Structure formats: structure tokens, C-alpha cells
Amino acid sequence: MKSRPSKTPPENIVTSGRRTLLALAVLVLGLVLVLAQLKPIEKTLSGLLSRVPQQESVPSGSIATLAEDRMIEVQRHFITYLQTETGLSRQEKTRALRQMLRAVQETLAETDDATLNNHLYAFKYPVRRMAEELAQLDPDALSKDLEEGFTAQNRLNPEKHDTPWAFDRFEEASYQTIFHDPEYIQPAWAMKVLLAERFQDRQSFLQLAAQDASASPNDLSKTDVIRQLFTGYASSRRGEEQVANALKVLDPTRLRGATWAEIGYGTGKSFQAVRRVIGPKGRLIGVEVGPGYTQFANRLLLRHPQEWGEITLIEGNYTDCRLPPNSVDIVHEAGIHVGEHFQEHPDDPQLQWLLSIKRALRPGGLMVLNDHGSPPLDQARSVMRKVGFEEFRVHYIGPPPRDGRLHEMVVSFRKPTSETTPEPAPDS
Ligand SMILES: C[S@@+](CC[C@H](N)C(=O)[O-])C[C@H]1O[C@@H](n2cnc3c(N)ncnc32)[C@H](O)[C@@H]1O
Numbered sequence: 001m002k003s004r005p006s007k008t009p010p011e012n013i014v015t016s017g018r019r020t021l022l023a024l025a026v027l028v029l030g031l032v033l034v035l036a037q038l039k040p041i042e043k044t045l046s047g048l049l050s051r052v053p054q055q056e057s058v059p060s061g062s063i064a065t066l067a068e069d070r071m072i073e074v075q076r077h078f079i080t081y082l083q084t085e086t087g088l089s090r091q092e093k094t095r096a097l098r099q100m101l102r103a104v105q106e107t108l109a110e111t112d113d114a115t116l117n118n119h120l121y122a123f124k125y126p127v128r129r130m131a132e133e134l135a136q137l138d139p140d141a142l143s144k145d146l147e148e149g150f151t152a153q154n155r156l157n158p159e160k161h162d163t164p165w166a167f168d169r170f171e172e173a174s175y176q177t178i179f180h181d182p183e184y185i186q187p188a189w190a191m192k193v194l195l196a197e198r199f200q201d202r203q204s205f206l207q208l209a210a211q212d213a214s215a216s217p218n219d220l221s222k223t224d225v226i227r228q229l230f231t232g233y234a235s236s237r238r239g240e241e242q243v244a245n246a247l248k249v250l251d252p253t254r255l256r257g258a259t260w261a262e263i264g265y266g267t268g269k270s271f272q273a274v275r276r277v278i279g280p281k282g283r284l285i286g287v288e289v290g291p292g293y294t295q296f297a298n299r300l301l302l303r304h305p306q307e308w309g310e311i312t313l314i315e316g317n318y319t320d321c322r323l324p325p326n327s328v329d330i331v332h333e334a335g336i337h338v339g340e341h342f343q344e345h346p347d348d349p350q351l352q353w354l355l356s357i358k359r360a361l362r363p364g365g366l367m368v369l370n371d372h373g374s375p376p377l378d379q380a381r382s383v384m385r386k387v388g389f390e391e392f393r394v395h396y397i398g399p400p401p402r403d404g405r406l407h408e409m410v411v412s413f414r415k416p417t418s419e420t421t422p423e424p425a426p427d428s
Pocket of ligand 1: 267336
């Protein structure tokens with residue numbers, strides 16, 4: 001059969017051309033509309049903080065650093081979001097949060113647990129806040145595609161307590177203080193501290209401390225509390241580990257009812273474990289060097305469950321712990337690194353500070369240095385002997401590392417039993 005030549009009239013060509021043009025126009029219009037809608041978000045997300053520290057050259061290549069880079073990028077977006085959210089519509093906010101959380105979700109999905117625990121821990125606070133905020137704006141958005149992904153990996157699941165991304169009671173109280181206590185802190189400010197900490201950016205850190213209106217000039221203590229919270233070491237689980245190590249160099253028969261001074265308590269992560277050791281009749285005293293620590297501890301006390309018991313908080317300084325003479329049985333410090341940067345000089349403030357601690361201890365009382373082996377033992381020994389402490393016990397944590405890293409240890413020193421500290425003469 002011969003095929004017939006097409007008799008399609010020219011009008012039809014025109015009609016079909018018109019249709020194509022119309023479809024194209026609709027498409028372009030649609031695109032324009034979508035882009036117009038996206039613009040504020042892009043602006044939000046691309047006007048990335050010129051005010052937060054810029055990324056230094058991070059060694060690239062490993063999964064850990066790539067994952068961390070992505071989380072840092074999300075963190076920058078989140079800071080911008082926190083600073084601009086009042087000007088955004090509900091729809092814009094939802095979209096921005098979903099974008100950020102998707103990036104987080106993808107990153108977490110590709111991340112092994114070691115990376116998560118060692119490199120990404122600090123981001124669990126802001127990520128949780130993003131998820132919480134999105135759930136408030138649009139409960140479906142979270143449950144539909146995000147929550148599933150997170151909980152499947154047990155990484156944002158509050159029920160799952162054995163993963164470091166779950167919040168224990170202490171972290172929960174800290175979290176609430178950072179994100180739901182606007183009189184205490186601006187979340188965007190706290191998030192910038194996180195980045196300054198990540199990049200070890202001292203200058204930004206100091207600038208941020210200066211922006212804290214509630215602090216007196218040069219007081220870094222509130223900024224430092226936030227820094228500590230985001231380092232990944234400020235859960236009460238870590239506090240438990242710390243105190244468990246301290247117990248290895250203490251006399252277990254003399255702990256119940258003891259007076260324990262926690263010098264440099266920081267966020268207070270060890271208070272709960274100490275209270276368990278000394279019992280309800282023991283006395284717990286915290287010493288720190290700035291009002292920001294006391295402020296935070298008191299805020300936490302308001303939210304924190306009763307596990308801490310009654311605590312006396314004292315403001316000491318770098319030359320004097322300001323504890324009364326002969327008043328404590330145990331002094332514990334973690335992270336002050338006693339003996340580091342010690343100068344063989346009688347005016348070294350560390351000597352005076354240690355002498356003030358020795359005065360505060362009762363005869364036979366113990367001071368525990370819990371500094372992860374930094375400085376090495378000999379250095380710690382040298383300064384402690386200089387002020388007249390006797391070595392009591394050393395406990396090495398784990399086998400010696402093979403890669404030249406410091407061997408972690410905890411060590412205790414005793415105030416000689418023969419030594420009583422004269423009470424200061426009453427004021428005349
Ligand atoms: C690395 S942080 C550790 C905090 C807490 N112990 C922990 O393990 O999480 C060290 C803390 O010791 C405090 N600190 C340093 N020197 C101090 C001193 N002479 N007296 C009291 N606190 C001091 C710092 O302010 C800081 O909070």
C-alpha cells in the first residue's frame with residue numbers, strides 16, 4: 001500500500017508551534033517563579049557568615065575531614081539562619097532547615113561511628129536544634145523524610161542512650177540552657193563559639209567573649225563554658241569515666257562522707273559522679289576562675305535533676321584556690337595540666353596556687369591530677385614535690401601507645417600527715 005503524502009494543513013503546523021511556544025513559556029514562567037521563591041533562601045544560605053572564622057586549610061581527602069567540612073558548612077548556614085530567621089517566611093524557614101538537615105543526613109549516612117564520635121560530636125547540639133525547629137514549623141517535614149533517616153541510625157534518637165549522639169540528662173540540661181534560655185545566651189553566638197573552637201581561632205574567640213554583654217571586660221568564662229560543651233567531652237558519661245580513673249589513685253575506704261573539691265569544674269560534668277562517690281553526707285565544692293562558670297552551673301542546677309546534691313561554688317584564681325585551710329580531703333582536677341609550662345622560678349603562679357591547695361587539704365589529704373598524661377609524669381612530679389607533696393599512686397590508662405602519643409595516666413599526691421596548716425590569725 002502506497003503511503004499517502006501528508007496533507008497536514010499549514011495551520012496545524014502553526015498551532016503545534018504555538019503549543020510548543022506556550023509550553024515553553026509556561027516552563028520558563030514556572031522556573032522564574034521557583035527561582036523567585038528560592039532567592040531569599042539562596043541569599044540566606046549563600047550570604048554565609050563573613051563574621052564567623054573562615055575555614056583554614058583542613059587536610060582533605062579522608063572521610064572524617066570531608067564529613068567534618070560538610071558539617072561545618074551546614075553550621076555556617078545555621079548561624080546565618082539563626083541571625084536572619086525573623087525576616088524569613090515560614091515556608092522559607094522550612095525549606096532552609098530541610099536543606100540543612102538533608103545535608104546532615106547524607107553526611108551521617110556516609111559516616112562511621114568513630115568519625116561520628118571523634119569528629120562530629122560537637123555538631124549534635126545544633127543538629128538537634130535544627131530538627132526540633134523544623135518539627136515545630138512542619139511536623140510532617142521531619143517525620144516524612146528526615147526523622148526516619150536519623151532514627152534509623154540511632155543518631156538523633158533520644159531513646160538510644162548508648163550512642164554518644166544521644167543526650168544524657170546533663171547534656172539535655174546544657175542543651176536546654178543554650179537553646180531555650182535566651183536570657184542566658186544567643187544561640188547564634190554559641191554556634192560561632194563552636195566554630196572558633198573548631199578552628200582554634202583565638203582571635204574570634206576573644207571577640208566573641210567581648211560581645212557577651214553580661215560579662216565583665218576580659219572575662220572569658222562564659223565563652224569558655226560553651227567551648228567546653230562543644231568539644232565533645234562534656235557529657236556526664238565522660239565525667240563518670242574521669243572520676244572512675246580518679247578512684248584508681250584514691251583510698252576507697254576514705255571516700256564516703258569526704259569533702260571533695262573539684263578544681264576547674266568547667267561545665268560541671270563530673271559533679272554527678274563525685275556525688276555518687278562521696279554520698280549524700282559528703283561535701284562537694286567546685287572552684288573555678290570566672291563568674292561565667294558559676295552562672296552556667298547555677299542555670300544547670302535549676303534544670304538539672306538532683307543528682308548533684310548540694311554544691312558550694314567558689315571563685316578562685318590562678319594563684320589562690322580560696323579554699324579555707326585544712327578543710328578538704330580530696331582535691332581533684334582534670335584538664336588544668338598541672339606542671340605544664342612550669343618555670344623553675346619561685347614566683348611562678350603555679351607554685352603559689354599549689355601551695356594554696358596544700359594549705360586547704362587536711363593532713364593526709366590527696367590531690368589528684370587527671371590530665372591525660374600531659375605533661376608527662378616526671379614534669380608533674382617535679383612541681384608537686386617542689387611544694388612538698390608526697391607521691392601516693394599512679395595509674396596508667398591502657399597500654400603505652402605505640403605511635404609516640406602520650407601515655408595517659410592519673411596520679412595522686414598526698415599532703416604529709418605530719419603537716420598541719422596553721423589557721424590564719426583572726427582579723428584584729
Ligand atoms: C580543660 S577544662 C576542664 C574542665 C573540666 N574539669 C572537665 O574535665 O570537663 C579546664 C578548666 O580548668 C579551669 N582552671 C584552669 N586553671 C584554674 C585554676 N587555677 N583554678 C580553678 N580553675 C582553673 C579552666 O577555667 C577550665 O574550666
